[in-house]
Amino acid sequence: RLLSFGDSQICKYAVVTVATIGCGKTTTSLALANLFPNIIGHIQNDNIRRPVGNKLVAGALEILINRPIVILDKNDHKFIERKQIFDDFDQLNEVIPTSKLKFICLNFLRNRPQEDKDLWNITRERILERGDNHQTIKAAGKGITKAEKIIQGFIKRFQPVDPGREPDSKFDLIINLDVTSPDSSYANVKTVVDNLISFASDLNLTRPTEEQFQEAFKSALDYKPSVNKIVHSKGGPRAPAYFGIVIPNAEELQNKVVKLIHSTGLDWKTYETLKNTDRLLNDLHVTIIHYKSRKTNGESRALWNMYVKQVFFDDLTKIDENSPKIKGCSIPLPSSPTADIKLEKLCSNDKLVCIKVSVLGLYHADGREIHLTAGNKFPHVTLGTISSEIKSVESNNLLNDICEFHATNGIQCLDFEDSEENTLKGLPIFAYY
Ligand code: GDP
Ligand code: MG
Structure with a gap:
C-alpha cells in the first residue's frame, strides 16, 4: 500500500498551525475534519505523551497514508518549532515524493505585536471559559493565574510567520486567519475550506453548504478531550527540576556577544553556524542548582535542601493550590527572589557556545x-x-575542560570586559519543572 503512492497523481498536504493558546486551533481543526472525514485527518500535540519528540510528525505521516490532508495541531509559535516540523518530515518521510508533499500554514496571528491586548483578552477569556476541558492546561477554579502565565508565555515568545526567511519560506501556502472576532473560528473554517478548494485542486473538494458548516462547527465547539494526560506526580507540590536565573533580554545579550566577537576580528564558526541554522536560543537562563545534583554527594544534597527551604518552600503554603503541575514550564517564584550576575567569558567548541x-x-x-x-x-x-x-x-563539560584542564584544542574563549555593562542585576529566579 505504501509503495503504490508513486502511482497516484494526488498530492499530500501537511497543514501546520501557527498560533498561541486559545486561538481556536483545535476547534478549527475538528470542524474541518468533521466536514471532510475521509480527506482531512487531525493530530493534536496535546494528545501525545511526553516527550513528544518527533511523534507528532510520525503520527501525521501515518494519517497521510490513508488521507490526503493532515492538520498538525500545535502552537508552533516560534521559528524553531516550525523548523523542527520541516526537519522531522525530512527525516521521517520515506514514502511521499518531496514534490508531492505540500506544506500549508494556518497563520492564526498575522501581524500581531506581542503587547496585543485584544489577543491577550480573547484567548485568556476563552481559556478561562474552557476551564478544565483541556488535556494539560486546567483553568477552572483557583488555578487561574497558572493558566494565565502559560498563555502569556506563549504570546511573549511568539514569532510571527515571515515568508521571507526560513523556515517559513518553506510553506507552499500561507492562509491568514483572524482570531479577534467573537466567532472567529467559524469564519476561519470557511477561509481554510475556500483556500483548500483552490490550492488543493487535485482533490476536487466540494464546498459544504451553510448548514453543513454550522453543524460541523457546533460539534467542534462542544468537543471535550478524552485524553487526560497525567503530567505530575500525585500529592502536594512537587520539587522543581532545577532553579534558574532568567536572562530577561536575550536579544540584548546576543548583541553584547556579537559586539565582543567583532571587537576581535576573529571568526567564531560555531556561533555563526548557530545563527545561520536558527539554533540560538531565545529563552536564556543560568541554572543555579539542579535536582539531580543531590545525588553527587552529601554536600550537594544539603545545598539543594537549603535552596528548597530558603528559596522555594518558604512559599510552600502559598504555592500549594496554584502549584505548577505542568512539566516543561518555568514558573517565577511567588516570593520573587532575584540574582545579580556578571558575564565572565564567552566560550565555544565545535558543539556549542x-x-x-x-x-x-x-x-x-x-x-x-x-x-x-x-x-x-x-x-x-x-x-x-x-x-x-x-x-x-554539555556546557558544563566545556567549562570544566577550560577551567580545570586549561584545554585549548578546538576551543575559543574571550573575556568580557569587567564593566557595569556586563553586570546584570535584579534578574528573577525561577523554578523549572
Ligand atoms: P486552541 O488552544 O488553539 O486549540 O483553542 P481551542 O480550539 O481549544 O479553543 C479555546 C476555547 O475557545 C475552547 O473552549 C473553544 O470551544 C473556544 N472557541 C474556539 N473558537 C471559538 C470561537 O470562534 N468562538 C467562541 N465563542 N469560542 C471559541
Ligand atoms: Mg488545542
Missing part, C-alpha cells in the same frame, strides 16, 4: 541576601547547541 558567568548574589524580594552559593560548579548561559542531540548540559 556558552557564557561563563559568576553569580554575585541572590536576594529575597525585600533585598535581604540569600546566603547560598551556586550549586553549579561553573554557572553559565548556554547560547545554543549545533543540534538537538547536543544538550545544554
Whole structure:
C-alpha cells in the first residue's frame, strides 16, 4: 500500500498551525475534519505523551497514508518549532515524493505585536471559559493565574510567520486567519475550506453548504478531550527540576556577544553556524542548582535542601493550590527572589557556545541576601547547541575542560570586559519543572 503512492497523481498536504493558546486551533481543526472525514485527518500535540519528540510528525505521516490532508495541531509559535516540523518530515518521510508533499500554514496571528491586548483578552477569556476541558492546561477554579502565565508565555515568545526567511519560506501556502472576532473560528473554517478548494485542486473538494458548516462547527465547539494526560506526580507540590536565573533580554545579550566577537576580528564558526541554522536560543537562563545534583554527594544534597527551604518552600503554603503541575514550564517564584550576575567569558567548541558567568548574589524580594552559593560548579548561559542531540548540559563539560584542564584544542574563549555593562542585576529566579 505504501509503495503504490508513486502511482497516484494526488498530492499530500501537511497543514501546520501557527498560533498561541486559545486561538481556536483545535476547534478549527475538528470542524474541518468533521466536514471532510475521509480527506482531512487531525493530530493534536496535546494528545501525545511526553516527550513528544518527533511523534507528532510520525503520527501525521501515518494519517497521510490513508488521507490526503493532515492538520498538525500545535502552537508552533516560534521559528524553531516550525523548523523542527520541516526537519522531522525530512527525516521521517520515506514514502511521499518531496514534490508531492505540500506544506500549508494556518497563520492564526498575522501581524500581531506581542503587547496585543485584544489577543491577550480573547484567548485568556476563552481559556478561562474552557476551564478544565483541556488535556494539560486546567483553568477552572483557583488555578487561574497558572493558566494565565502559560498563555502569556506563549504570546511573549511568539514569532510571527515571515515568508521571507526560513523556515517559513518553506510553506507552499500561507492562509491568514483572524482570531479577534467573537466567532472567529467559524469564519476561519470557511477561509481554510475556500483556500483548500483552490490550492488543493487535485482533490476536487466540494464546498459544504451553510448548514453543513454550522453543524460541523457546533460539534467542534462542544468537543471535550478524552485524553487526560497525567503530567505530575500525585500529592502536594512537587520539587522543581532545577532553579534558574532568567536572562530577561536575550536579544540584548546576543548583541553584547556579537559586539565582543567583532571587537576581535576573529571568526567564531560555531556561533555563526548557530545563527545561520536558527539554533540560538531565545529563552536564556543560568541554572543555579539542579535536582539531580543531590545525588553527587552529601554536600550537594544539603545545598539543594537549603535552596528548597530558603528559596522555594518558604512559599510552600502559598504555592500549594496554584502549584505548577505542568512539566516543561518555568514558573517565577511567588516570593520573587532575584540574582545579580556578571558575564565572565564567552566560550565555544565545535558543539556549542556558552557564557561563563559568576553569580554575585541572590536576594529575597525585600533585598535581604540569600546566603547560598551556586550549586553549579561553573554557572553559565548556554547560547545554543549545533543540534538537538547536543544538550545544554554539555556546557558544563566545556567549562570544566577550560577551567580545570586549561584545554585549548578546538576551543575559543574571550573575556568580557569587567564593566557595569556586563553586570546584570535584579534578574528573577525561577523554578523549572
Ligand atoms: P486552541 O488552544 O488553539 O486549540 O483553542 P481551542 O480550539 O481549544 O479553543 C479555546 C476555547 O475557545 C475552547 O473552549 C473553544 O470551544 C473556544 N472557541 C474556539 N473558537 C471559538 C470561537 O470562534 N468562538 C467562541 N465563542 N469560542 C471559541
Ligand atoms: Mg488545542
